[in-house]
Amino acid sequence: MGRSVRRLLLRGHRRCREGTRLLQGLRGPGVEPGRLQHQPVHHLQPVTVALSGVRCSYRLDRPVVTIDELELTAGPVGLVGVNGAGKTTLLRTLAGARTPQDGTVTVDGDDLYGPRRRRVVQTIGYMPQEIQFPGELTVTQVLGYLCWLRRVPSRTAKAQSAEAVEAVGLADRAHQQTRRLSGGMRRRLALAAALVNEPRVLLLDEPTTGLDPEQRAGVREIIANLDSRCLVLMSSHVMEDIASVTSSIVVLHEGVVRYHGATSSFVAAHGGPNRSAELAFLTTIADA
Numbered sequence: 001m002g003r004s005v006r007r008l009l010l011r012g013h014r015r016c017r018e019g020t021r022l023l024q025g026l027r028g029p030g031v032e033p034g035r036l037q038h039q040p041v042h043h044l045q046p047v048t049v050a051l052s053g054v055r056c057s058y059r060l061d062r063p064v065v066t067i068d069e070l071e072l073t074a075g076p077v078g079l080v081g082v083n084g085a086g087k088t089t090l091l092r093t094l095a096g097a098r099t100p101q102d103g104t105v106t107v108d109g110d111d112l113y114g115p116r117r118r119r120v121v122q123t124i125g126y127m128p129q130e131i132q133f134p135g136e137l138t139v140t141q142v143l144g145y146l147c148w149l150r151r152v153p154s155r156t157a158k159a160q161s162a163e164a165v166e167a168v169g170l171a172d173r174a175h176q177q178t179r180r181l182s183g184g185m186r187r188r189l190a191l192a193a194a195l196v197n198e199p200r201v202l203l204l205d206e207p208t209t210g211l212d213p214e215q216r217a218g219v220r221e222i223i224a225n226l227d228s229r230c231l232v233l234m235s236s237h238v239m240e241d242i243a244s245v246t247s248s249i250v251v252l253h254e255g256v257v258r259y260h261g262a263t264s265s266f267v268a269a270h271g272g273p274n275r276s277a278e279l280a281f282l283t284t285i286a287d288a
């Protein structure tokens with residue numbers, strides 16, 4: 001894991017170099033001219049995601065997420081709440097996968113559901129709670145296909161796939177068909193799939209579920225070592241994961257934000273070594 005983490009850290013420096021080079025207008029082969037005008041500036045700044053007047057419903061009369069204003073800035077952010085609180089719905093909305101009934105979601109001021117949607121979505125990585133991969137494809141083929149879908153330049157796609165595979169500890173399975181992977185390995189491939197386009201916004205829906213303790217620690221290490229200009233929003237029911245990885249936390253209750261602040265304050269007030277995120281959350285609600 002040490003080597004892969006070093007690579008992820010190096011990636012931050014490389015991104016900065018690429019941004020500078022692109023700013024100078026020295027585009028490499030395979031880079032579309034349209035990308036030059038937009039990407040470099042963003043690559044040099046910490047990212048901000050803002051929600052305003054957002055309502056998400058499955059049935060028109062009953063919103064399951066209602067967020068008037070919420071701004072998330074770069075760094076690892078925890079997302080907690082009891083079952084059905086709206087975490088997955090919120091993450092899918094932030095991933096560009098579910099248009100809200102009302103309101104706007106912006107990434108660095110660009111409307112995620114506006115005319116630049118396609119480009120904005122390319123800067124986001126999303127690891128859903130459940131994901132199915134085509135069983136006949138190998139790990140490398142899955143990531144190659146995702147690179148193509150997300151328009152990763154062909155000159156870097158192979159290296160990025162290899163880095164993502166190594167980061168999640170699947171290098172020895174790179175040429176194995178996904179149908180032969182265990183449940184935990186599939187979860188790690190889902191994380192690699194979210195990382196492969198080197199996203200600026202990484203959305204993780206319970207990323208450590210189904211992993212053994214060593215792999216959970218590995219996932220926490222990956223998140224902790226990501227470029228600090230990226231936003232990582234991670235839902236989890238495991239207080240230990242939230243407490244050890246995130247610097248701020250969003251608590252959702254019935255789709256409404258009940259707390260947004262420092263994780264350390266939240267844990268000091270409501271957490272503890274043997275308390276679940278739900279228990280801490282319930283204490284928060286009781287105090288509110």
Ligand SMILES: Nc1ncnc2c1ncn2[C@@H]1O[C@H](COP(=O)(O)OP(=O)(O)OP(=O)(O)O)[C@@H](O)[C@H]1O
Pocket residue numbers: 058059064081082083084085086087088089090
């Ligand atoms: N496809 C759907 N159709 C109708 N209602 C849905 C659908 N998906 C989720 N819901 C409802 O929306 C609400 C929020 O669900 P969501 O999955 O976002 O919660 P969650 O916090 O992620 O829960 P969990 O911790 O169990 O994963 C729940 O009341 C749920 O029943």
